[in-house]
Amino acid sequence: MESIANEARPVTPLVEVRDLTVNFVSRDSNVRAVNGVSFDVMPGEVLCIIGESGSGKSVTMRSLMQLHPKKRSVISGAMRVGQYDIMALSEREMGSVRGSVISMIFQEPMTALDPVYTIGDQIAETVMRHEKCSKEDAMKRALELLQMVKVPSPERRLKAFPHELSGGLRQRAMMAVALSCRPSLLLADEPTTALDATVQIQVLIVLRKLQEEFGMGVIFVTHDLGVAAQIADKVAVMYAGRIIEYGSVREVLLNPKHPYTLGLLSSTVHGQNRDTDIDAIPGSPPDLRFLPPGCSFAPRCKYASEVCQEGFPPEVTDQNAHMVRCFHHDKVAPVVVGHS
Numbered sequence: 001m002e003s004i005a006n007e008a009r010p011v012t013p014l015v016e017v018r019d020l021t022v023n024f025v026s027r028d029s030n031v032r033a034v035n036g037v038s039f040d041v042m043p044g045e046v047l048c049i050i051g052e053s054g055s056g057k058s059v060t061m062r063s064l065m066q067l068h069p070k071k072r073s074v075i076s077g078a079m080r081v082g083q084y085d086i087m088a089l090s091e092r093e094m095g096s097v098r099g100s101v102i103s104m105i106f107q108e109p110m111t112a113l114d115p116v117y118t119i120g121d122q123i124a125e126t127v128m129r130h131e132k133c134s135k136e137d138a139m140k141r142a143l144e145l146l147q148m149v150k151v152p153s154p155e156r157r158l159k160a161f162p163h164e165l166s167g168g169l170r171q172r173a174m175m176a177v178a179l180s181c182r183p184s185l186l187l188a189d190e191p192t193t194a195l196d197a198t199v200q201i202q203v204l205i206v207l208r209k210l211q212e213e214f215g216m217g218v219i220f221v222t223h224d225l226g227v228a229a230q231i232a233d234k235v236a237v238m239y240a241g242r243i244i245e246y247g248s249v250r251e252v253l254l255n256p257k258h259p260y261t262l263g264l265l266s267s268t269v270h271g272q273n274r275d276t277d278i279d280a281i282p283g284s285p286p287d288l289r290f291l292p293p294g295c296s297f298a299p300r301c302k303y304a305s306e307v308c309q310e311g312f313p314p315e316v317t318d319q320n321a322h323m324v325r326c327f328h329h330d331k332v333a334p335v336v337v338g339h340s
Contacts, residue, residue: 014217015041015064015185020077022059022068022241029289033059035241036077041185046211046218048232048249050225050264054285056241057221058107061187064219065104066094082184100130103178104187109170113162119146119173120158126180145176150206168199172206179210186211188220192227204231225265229253237261240286240296242312247322257324259301262332295327303328 022034034056041047049057062068064079064086079086081102089097106112114122123145124138133141139158146154149172162170171191178186188207192200208231211218222228228235228249235252237245237260245258256262263281283300286292295301298308307327317323326332 011042013040014043014045014082015039015219016078016080017060017064018078020060020063020079021075022056022063023074024068024072025074026072031288032291033241033288034063035291037238037241037243039236039243039246041217041219043184043217044212044215045233046208046220046231047234047236048220048222048228049236049238050222050228051238052223052264052285054288055238057238058189059241060238061104061189061219061221064185064187065098065102066091096130099126099183100181101183102185102187103181103183104189105171105174105178105191107190107193109167109174110162112174113170113177115162118159118161119165119176123173123177123180126177130181141180142176145180146173148179148210149173149175150202151176168195168203171195171199171203175203175207175210179214182214182216184216186216186218188218190221190223193222193224200227201230207231225253237264240291241288242296242325243323244297244325245323247320251320251322255322257322257329257332258297258326259303259328259332260297263300295325303331 017040018038020034020037024031024033037056037060039047049060051057063075064081066086066089068075075087077087084097084101113119120139120142123142124135127133127138127141128135143154143158146157151157151169151172157165157169157173162173165173174191192203195203204227220231232249234247235249236243237252237258239260245252245256245261252261253265256265260281266279267281281300286296286299292298292309294309294311295304295313298304301308305328313325313327315323315325316329
């Protein structure tokens with residue numbers, strides 16, 4: 001009996017998204033930004049969503065925060081974070097969940113931070129909003145958070161305005177705001193895109209360390225495959241609003257099965273000879289207002305055939321839980337130049 005009682009219980013996913021669809025509707029058009037996306041994130045796990053601009057990465061993230069304009073957005077499917085059914089929450093209830101349960105680091109902190117308040121005031125405001133503490137206690141927490149995200153001279157930065165900080169320090173301040181109430185889920189929308197390589201690495205190291213320390217689940221959006229390789233446990237590849245490949249970071253980046261993923265990997269300069277042209281993906285992403293009936297990547301794919309025009313490929317998952325949606329996944333070369 002004792003051995004049975006001590007058996008490890010299955011861990012419930014922190015995040016469950018099922019068949020998420022997001023349409024932006026106006027008088028003139030209907031943009032299908034996300035088309036039937038499903039994924040899980042376990043507690044303490046980092047999921048990286050990669051893909052070109054316009055593939056639906058940020059729209060998916062903002063859906064979890066319910067940040068889309070109500071009048072122009074039609075959202076369907078199911079989203080659960082911890083005990084919260086996101087689709088069933090009122091705006092007031094969602095306001096309590098944002099910051100305390102789900103937090104977000106935005107791509108450009110200069111627009112996310114309020115220019116007329118100091119960094120300390122902005123962190124303290126979040127703490128007071130969710131933990132009902134005094135301003136003095138909130139400012140102490142703000143100082144601790146700036147120290148935690150490795151901001152130099154944190155006492156001085158606490159009284160600084162966003163425009164007085166460098167891009168790297170603003171991003172760390174944004175991290176402090178997002179982490180102020182120790183959320184269960186952290187959403188990071190390309191938080192290192194505007195930073196130089198050295199600062200980018202520093203921010204990623206701090207973020208990963210804090211994620212492990214707090215045991216947070218993280219969804220990290222990026223188009224940088226190097227960043228995904230450094231921080232991710234799992235990778236989801238998005239194209240035209242759909243997840244077309246999904247699996248462990250090692251499986252997806254070292255053994256890509258979708259031609260689009262292979263194209264992304266081959267388009268990087270890492271590992272390429274100086275006198276060799278980059279093997280870029282031909283063509284452009286599709287117009288999300290007029291998606292073709294078949295595979296959205298078919299017009300750009302060298303493996304495309306007639307069957308690709310007839311319908312969207314079903315999911316195929318192997319013994320390593322590596323999922324791909326491609327009729328010709330068995331033809332994709334398993335070895336990628338520069339990634340070994």
